[in-house]
Amino acid sequence: MPPKVACAFHTGEHITNFCMDKQCLLPLCPTCVKIHSLEHQMMQTIPRYEEINQLTVGVAEHLQRDAATIEADVGSVLNAQNALSCSKMRAIQSVDIFRREMQAEIEMFCEGVQQSITEVFR
Numbered sequence: 001m002p003p004k005v006a007c008a009f010h011t012g013e014h015i016t017n018f019c020m021d022k023q024c025l026l027p028l029c030p031t032c033v034k035i036h037s038l039e040h041q042m043m044q045t046i047p048r049y050e051e052i053n054q055l056t057v058g059v060a061e062h063l064q065r066d067a068a069t070i071e072a073d074v075g076s077v078l079n080a081q082n083a084l085s086c087s088k089m090r091a092i093q094s095v096d097i098f099r100r101e102m103q104a105e106i107e108m109f110c111e112g113v114q115q116s117i118t119e120v121f122r
């Protein structure tokens with residue numbers, strides 16, 4: 001059951017409807033609905049009444065859908081995080097491999113230079 005909300009204008013009355021017209025978006029008690037209908041008549045526009053009960057059900061469904069979407073989003077963020085720490089490990093490993101290859105290269109290069117020096121000054 002939706003919570004009972006007292007009408008701000010009519011004592012003892014509770015909000016039962018909502019005018020969904022974009023210009024209005026008004027919570028209305030039964031007395032408000034009568035007055036509001038006349039206002040729409042005068043403006044030559046049509047009120048778009050929704051019952052609060054219906055609206056609450058709709059909002060609850062909407063929230064449930066949102067919750068499911070958020071849950072899925074959190075899931076994919078966690079997956080992305082896992083993937084990220086995997087690629088972090090891979091990146092660190094490839095830097096390691098690169099370092100070892102570079103060290104070997106430098107070793108060989110220096111070895112070569114020393115070799116030629118010894119040969120020149122033999």
Ligand SMILES: [Zn+2]
Binds near residue numbers: 019021
């Ligand atoms: Zn209205």
Ligand SMILES: [Zn+2]
Binds near residue numbers: 009013029030031033
């Ligand atoms: Zn009212």
